Amino acid sequence: MNTPEIIFAAALAFCLAGALVSAWAPSQWAGRILAIFGTTAATLLLTGAAAVIVSHTSVSLTLWRLPILGRLRLDVDGISAFFMLALAMSFLPACLFSDGYMRRYIGHYDPRAFNIFFHLLLGVCIILLSAGDVITFLLSWRIMSALATFPITLEHRVNEHRRAGYLFLAMNEAGIITATFGLLWMAALAGGHIGFSALHAALVGTSPTVRWTLFLVIFFGFAVKAGLLPVSSWLPRAHPVAPANMSAILSGCLLNFGIYGIVRFDAVILPPISAGPGLLVLTVGSISALVGILYAAIDNDMKKMLAHSSTENLGIVTANIGMGMVFTAYHLPMLAAIAYVVAMYHMINHSAYKTLLFLGAGAVDQHAGTRHMNQLGGLIKRMPLIAALFLVGALAIAAIPPLNGFASEWLTLQTILRSEDFAPRFSRVVFGLCGAGLALTAALAVTCFVKAFAMSFLGKPRSTAAASAAKPARSAAAAMAFLAAACVVLGLGVTWMIPAINSAMRPLTHDLAAQALNPPFFNNATARHPLPAAFEKSFTQLGARIGAGVIPGRGLVVMHRGGSANPVVYAMSTFYMAGVLAIIIFVTWLGVRLLTRRRRVIVGEQWAGGLRRLSPDMTYSATGFSNPIRVIFKSIFAPAIRENSAVAVAGHFRTAITQERDDGYIVDRLFLRPLTATASLLSRALARLHRPAVVNAYAAWVLLALLLMLIINRIW
Amino acid sequence: MPSWFIKGLFSPVKTTRFPKQPETAPGAVPGRPVATDFTSPEQAAHAAAQCPTGAIRAGHISADVNLNQCIYCQRCARTEPPMAWKADYTWARRLRANNLTPQPFRKSLHIRIVDTGSCDAVIQEIKQLSKPYYNMHKLGFFITPTPRHADVLMVTGPLTHHMRLALKKTYDAMPEPKWVIAVGGCALSGCVFSRGFTSAGTVLESLPVDVEVPGCPPPPMAILYGLMLLAGRVGEMPSAKPTIMEKA
Amino acid sequence: MNLHSNSAVGSATNERKSLASLLPNVTLTEPANLAAATIAAANLPSVTAELVKDFAYRAATLVVRSYEKTFTLDYWFYSIDGSPWLRLRVELPEGIRELPSISEQAHAIDWHERYAEDLFGLTFTGHPKLGDFVLHEEWPEGANPMLSDFDASALLIDKEVDPQWQPEKILQTSGAFVMPIGPVYSDYAESAQFFLETVGEDVVRMIPRLHFKYRGIEKHAEGQAFDRAVLMAERFSGSSAVAHATALCQAAEMAVHVDVPPRAQAIRLVAAELERFRHHLAILSDICHSTGMIVPSADVDILEEDALRLSARWAGHRYLYGLICPGGVSRDFSAGEMAALQSGIEEFSRRADRLRRHLEITSSFLDRFEGVGVVPLANARKLGLVGPIARASAWATDLRIYRPYGFYGVAAGIGSPPLEAMESEGDGYARIRVLFSELFTATEWMRRAIKHLPDGPIHKALPDSDGEAIGYVEAPKGAAIHFLELSAGRVKRWQITSPSFVNWHGFHLAAENFAFQDFPIMMASFGLSIAESDR
Structure with a gap:
């Protein structure tokens, strides 16, 4: 066994040990145990995954041989390692955060049970990602889904929480069944091979129709997990009810498994040979992104808002994968490589900032007593550090340079513009529409997170709970600081991330993305590698040479087409931007400082028109802030407005206007509710078939079924 | 809209020339009562008695005005003999x-x-x-x-x-x-x-x-x-x- | 001529009879054309409901008097079809301070009841909103200024205000918030507070909080010589000085049974119409300013200042203070002065007409007013609106025509009387059209009075006797009704019902679900005065 294997084994061991210790230790220790064992396991995992990616090796371990089904194996290749990296990056702070956070449940619910499941969940996740064959994959997938339900419904005595848990379980079950069917069919087509690499080889010659069907089945199965439309109904329900560390995991890692499934089976094992599947994935991703951000923008529950925003981000990731598939189908391997790299890049970015934001929301919820933005406000005075870290997350997710969200969203939009490189008009139209949708998404994301930060942390507190919020634990700040640092590093280090992802995802990228985005001549633009004349010619204005001379390393992301005439397609550098921003901020600060040196500042009361007291409900509310969006997209939200006129009107007087507005979730309206209605209709019809106490009827049905079976058997 | 622009362009200047020149347009100011000399103490007392707010103070054979209290009811201007009124505005x-x-x-x-x-x-x-x-x-x-x-x-x-x-x-x-x-x-x-x-x-x-x-x-x-x-x-x-x- | 007064008006012949059937003890005083009845407090709501529904009576005002610990409440009603003024009297025995509210039946009484609740400490059962009206949060408990034992000259000690104090809020929706405006706001605004309740974008409801300028003149006038009350009537709302002074003087003249010489009445008419002309120009100026149109604004502004200067040249004061006096007017005018006035007004009228025609083809101006701040006829009727605002909603209210007073009866008889300016849309643009039309009808009234100016004295002294009466005029903003009780020439009780008071009540109930940026435009097109309402 070599080093990474030992590390992975140690991580698994820590998970198991954590679960065992949790079972015996008193519940007051739950948070601390999670912080110690979980954090250690995640750190080990982080190291192991990084080692695999850096060393370009893959770890494989043959387990035992099952009769009929073949050999089970664990196989950690670059793709697995990359997803493990995201997993560890999300789990590590979530466990650390638990130290202070789990205290809120002591005395109400048993945090020990949460702990056991949480540790086991991490272990199963590791096995899931290292699965090298269909059976191991499906088994661990099933266990993972079941395990995740328990931490979500920690507060099981609340009816809403139980319902959310059931919905989560049911929808994931539907996904698993579909995926199981698809994967087993795949194995059947491959003549009984279950290993991933063998599957890939065996499926090369399958017919397009079968490929299409397989693709659809598998895509649907994993779309449930990734929270894409139209199977995202569980997302905005399960996230808010789960404890904050669990919601962070849900969004930060578990959703990624859906992407993992799509990448592993729909892109690697069954690479697309026509544009259709890719275009479908792209469309689903773009619509998910737009609808997700629309609902995020109007929701005032911090966690629900973040859940909707997860749909948005996973939508962007999926759109990138779709683009990769289309480019692959059109034989544009370099563009496909870029698209896949951007997809993965956005995914890991999302893991970083979404975990950060969920933990921030958890800290707010725990210490201010509510996560409803209309009742928050002014928290920056009570928890300045949490506010600052939340702001980093909000800026990152709103794609503000130079943070990581900007890097990947910018690349996404640039990639979608590359549709000009291929011919078919229909695909170009789809790309254009999806591009417009994604651009709108990016704009709405800014509104959404300006609201989230401003309404929660700025202004006046709108409730007494918010006004007297307690100081959060240090573990919370530490966990969030880790993620904020990750956001900055992932943002500034674009040019290091791209080659890393590129090599990790080699089966998809064939090492082409780094060549295009980080041309070697530019990466080490020293005397050893002079810039090509054409590049230099078209790029002098942007100061490429100066930049290269000043910053010793890779600062610029360039799309370089190769060839002679104007080979540069686009260029961007978060690194340079950060530098320029820092200079601007410093100069401004210095200027203001110098100019106002002699000025005396008197802090007075806010001017409110001579009003006796500016009360908290005289400041803008979260609902008010997002109301324009509600008005513009009324047809999507289809709001139900309830006005209680019995209270509102006393004769001619209006003493109270009670007007409540429920925004319906479009997915429930168009998909889930018709589906459940049909299901219950069917089940009612079936129930009517076997009336109780009519033995003859039962016998008749059994006979009929038997006959049917015989006939079918005979025909085949 | 252009018609308003043209109208504005060709409208004459109405603005007062104050402070370069004093404003003398009739009706721009109501004037004010000023200290007045009478011929007898009775006349002064009579003028003072007209004032509902006590702004006019009778001296020996004159009456003076405290403008702060004047409410411009013009009763002192309409009695006989009247208080003198001065059509100015420089009383701040x-x-x-x-x-x-x-x-x-x-x-x-x-x-x-x-x-x-x-x-x-x-x-x-x-x-x-x-x-x-x-x-x-x-x-x-x-x-x-x-x-x-x-x-x-x-x-x-x-x-x-x-x-x-x-x-x-x-x-x-x-x-x-x-x-x-x-x-x-x-x-x-x-x-x-x-x-x-x-x-x-x-x-x-x-x-x-x-x-x-x-x-x-x-x-x-x-x-x-x-x-x-x-x-x-x-x-x-x-x-x-x-x-x-x-x-x- | 009157298009809309036909609602449930009985024919004039059986009017009195049916009134007697409703109110068995009704008495009729002929020269004053006043029907009076005393009823039990418990019957008040049902009687009011019938009066409003079947007799087309409109609630004018509520006059509360409190001497020797008992309360007398006079509910005054009037109608525009010639039936007599009606006074319903309710007497509360000692120790009783409660009676049923009638604002459900006659909504115009709503604020009068709140006023009486604050200032007299009465309770109107069934009124859903009492308190915090005239007297604000810092006013000491139990200090009811209008009670006879309250010392008006003593300084008030504020009570301790709850540090968590906040104004009432009626929008109960999650995320609803309030935009507070005032009392110190805008550039030249009078002091008042407005709470715009919203959940973002549109304002759901506007709640005004007035009486920041409450000067208690009705209380301060008590015990003063009547003469001084006239000075107060002129000065509590200077832009309608003539109207209020005339209304008060008419009340006194009726109370002590003095007939004002016809020449004085005619001069009063001229002064009132001159005031109306100037007042409407000021409102139109605010309207133009609210749309930010510089040239039309400047045009009206020049016209307004010209009217002010004309007033000062004619009567010695820019706002015509000191012209109206008890028993007549304080100065006479020569034929030359009258002619100068008329030619001036005729010229202004022509200039205003040119401006009107120009504005009516300016689409960017009309866009801001059409469909903004709509008051439907039903609302105008329900809220008992008065003045140009009511007439823009086709609600006939012009007292000059329907209940002629002073010289108006004579002037109306000269040829056909000037038409009441009426529009039916009830929006901002309808109000602008009414304001413009009234500039021209004001000119016509003046023209007639000046042409047929009677000769004779201009003044008749009032005896220092006792009496009480209602005096009313059509002030520039609408019906102004003054109740006056005199005791040996001194004011015993004075109650002002100003058109702004009535219309603010209507404005805040009419202002629902509007866009925030329309708020200044609505305010301007209503053209209400705080000083006149707060008194």
């Missing part, structure tokens, strides 16, 4: 030393108006200042909606009970240095509005007033003159000071 008075620098102060001054219970006519007359006939912007005076940007607080009205807090908050919200100009008889003496449960004291007693502009309502020219006096751009008329000073 400075109550504190002028501390605007440089002198005369020709930069712009921003004004926040607070109405503490005046009638709408006073507000209407102040509004006239920004209208074509008076156009105080030309002279560098501007109205601002927030006291944070204001240099001058212009107060009207007898300072009602409910407005005390708002007036104090407005004054406190103004940055230093700041000046106060009290406009209208009611801000100076309460006018016909009595002191008591609705008004504990006038503006003059509640704030450090720099310039007072009597009148009921003071015509725009008088207010403009008061502003110019505050800026030190016109001198105080000696006739503005009554020989008998009486504070209510």
Whole structure:
């Protein structure tokens, strides 16, 4: 066994040990145990995954041989390692955060049970990602889904929480069944091979129709997990009810498994040979992104808002994968490589900032007593550090340079513009529409997170709970600081991330993305590698040479087409931007400082028109802030407005206007509710078939079924 | 729309030439009663008796006017023999030393108006200042909606009970240095509005007033003159000071 | 001529009979054309409901008097079809301070009841919103200024205000918030507070908080010589000085049974119409300013200042203070002065007409007013609106025509009377059209009075006797009704019902679900005065 294997084994061991210790230790220790064992396991995992990616090796371990089904194996290749990296990056702070956070449940619910499941969940996740064959994959997938339900419904005595848990379980079950069917069919087509690499080889010659069907089945199965439309109904329900560390995991890692499934089976094992599947994935991703951000923008529950925003981000990731598939189908391997790299890049970015934001929301919820933005406000005075870290997350997710969200969203939009490189008009139209949708998404994301930060942390507190919020634990700040640092590093280090992802995802990228985005001549633009004349010619204005001379390393992301005439397609550098921003901020600060040196500042009361007291409900509310969006997209939200006129009107007087507005979730309206209605209709019809106490009827049905079976058997 | 532009372009200039030339248009000011010499003590006493607010004080054979208390009922002008009326507007008075620098102060001054219970006519007359006939912007005076940007607080009205807090908050919200100009008889003496449960004291007693502009309502020219006096751009008329000073 | 007064008006012949059937003890005083009845407090709501529904009576005012610990409440009603003024009297025995509210039946009484609740300490059962009206949060408990034992000259000691105090809020929706405006706001605004309740974008409801300028003149006038009350009537709302002074003087003249010489009445008419002309120009100026149109604004502004100067040249005061006096007017005018006035007004009228025609083809101007701040006829009727605002909603209210007073009866008889300016849309543009039309009808009234100016004295002294009466005029903003009780020439009780008071009540109930940026435009097109309402 070599080093990474030992590390992975140690991580698994820590998970198991954590679960065992949790079972015996008193519940007051739950948070601390999670912080110690979980954090250690995640750190080990982080190291192991990084080692695999850096060393370009893959770890494989043959387990035992099952009769009929073949050999089970664990196989950690670059793709697995990359997803493990995201997993560890999300789990590590979530466990650390638990130290202070789990205290809120002591005395109400048993945090020990949460702990056991949480540790086991991490272990199963590791096995899931290292699965090298269909059976191991499906088994661990099933266990993972079941395990995740328990931490979500920690507060099981609340009816809403139980319902959310059931919905989560049911929808994931539907996904698993579909995926199981698809994967087993795949194995059947491959003549009984279950290993991933063998599957890939065996499926090369399958017919397009079968490929299409397989693709659809598998895509649907994993779309449930990734929270894409139209199977995202569980997302905005399960996230808010789960404890904050669990919601962070849900969004930060578990959703990624859906992407993992799509990448592993729909892109690697069954690479697309026509544009259709890719275009479908792209469309689903773009619509998910737009609808997700629309609902995020109007929701005032911090966690629900973040859940909707997860749909948005996973939508962007999926759109990138779709683009990769289309480019692959059109034989544009370099563009496909870029698209896949951007997809993965956005995914890991999302893991970083979404975990950060969920933990921030958890800290707010725990210490201010509510996560409803209309009742928050002014928290920056009570928890300045949490506010600052939340702001980093909000800026990152709103794609503000130079943070990581900007890097990947910018690349996404640039990639979608590359549709000009291929011919078919229909695909170009789809790309254009999806591009417009994604651009709108990016704009709405800014509104959404300006609201989230401003309404929660700025202004006046709108409730007494918010006004007297307690100081959060240090573990919370530490966990969030880790993620904020990750956001900055992932943002500034674009040019290091791209080659890393590129090599990790080699089966998809064939090492082409780094060549295009980080041309070697530019990466080490020293005397050893002079810039090509054409590049230099078209790029002098942007100061490429100066930049290269000043910053010793890779600062610029360039799309370089190769060839002679104007080979540069686009260029961007978060690194340079950060530098320029820092200079601007410093100069401004210095200027203001110098100019106002002699000025005396008197802090007075806010001017409110001579009003006796500016009360908290005289400041803008979260609902008010997002109301324009509600008005513009009324047809999507289809709001139900309830006005209680019995209270509102006393004769001619209006003493109270009670007007409540429920925004319906479009997915429930168009998909889930018709589906459940049909299901219950069917089940009612079936129930009517076997009336109780009519033995003859039962016998008749059994006979009929038997006959049917015989006939079918005979025909085949 | 272009028709309005053309109309505006060809409309004649109406704005007063003050302070370069005194304003003499008939009806621009109602004038004011001034100290009058009579021939007998009875006539002086009779003139004083006409005044419902006690603004006229009878001397031996003359009567003097405390303009702060005058409510422009014109009864003294319609009695026989009448008090003399003078058609001017230069009656504003400075109550504190002028501390605007440089002198005369020709930069712009921003004004926040607070109405503490005046009638709408006073507000209407102040509004006239920004209208074509008076156009105080030309002279560098501007109205601002927030006291944070204001240099001058212009107060009207007898300072009602409910407005005390708002007036104090407005004054406190103004940055230093700041000046106060009290406009209208009611801000100076309460006018016909009595002191008591609705008004504990006038503006003059509640704030450090720099310039007072009597009148009921003071015509725009008088207010403009008061502003110019505050800026030190016109001198105080000696006739503005009554020989008998009486504070209510 | 009157298009809309036909609702449930009985024919004039059986009017009195049916009134007697409703109110058995009704008495009729002929020269004053006043029907009076005393009823039990419990019957008040049902009687009011019938009066409003079947007799087309409109609630004019509520006059409360409190001497010797008992309360007398006079509910005044009037109609525009010639039936007599009606006074319903309710007497509360000692120790009783409660009676049923009638604002459900006659909504115009709503604020009068709140006023009486604050100032007299009465309780109107069934009224859903009492308190915090005239007297604000810092006013000491139990200090009811209008009670006879309240010392008006004593200074008031504020009570301790709850540090968590906040104004009432009626929008109960999650995320609803309030935009507070005032009392110190805008450039030249009078002091008042407005709470715009919203959940973002549109304002759901606007709640005004008035009486920041409450000067208690009705209380301060008590015990003063009547003469001084006239000075107060002129000065509490200077832009309608003539109207209020005339209404008060008419009340006194009726109370002590003095007939004002016809020449004085005609001069009063001229002064009132001159005031109306100037007042409407000021409102139109605010309207133009609210849209930010510089040239039309400047045009109206010049016209307004010209009217002010004309007033000063004619009567010695820009706002015509000191012209109206008890028993007549304080100065006479020569034929030359009258002619100068008329020619001036005729010229202004022509200029205003040119301006009107120009504005009516300016689409960017009309866009801001059409469909903004709509008051439907049903609302105008329900809220008992008065003045140009009511007439823009086709609600006939012009007292000059329907209940002629002073010289108006004579002037109306000269040829056909000037039409009441009426529009039916009830929006901002309808109000603008009414204001313009009234400039021209004001000119016509003046023209007639000046042409047929009677000769004779201008003044008749009032005896120092006792009496009580209602005096009313059509002030520029609408019906102004003054109740006056005199005791030996001194004011015993004076109650002002100003058109702004009535219309603010209507404005805040009419202002629902509007766009925030329309707020200044609505305010301007209603053209209400705080000073007149707060008194």
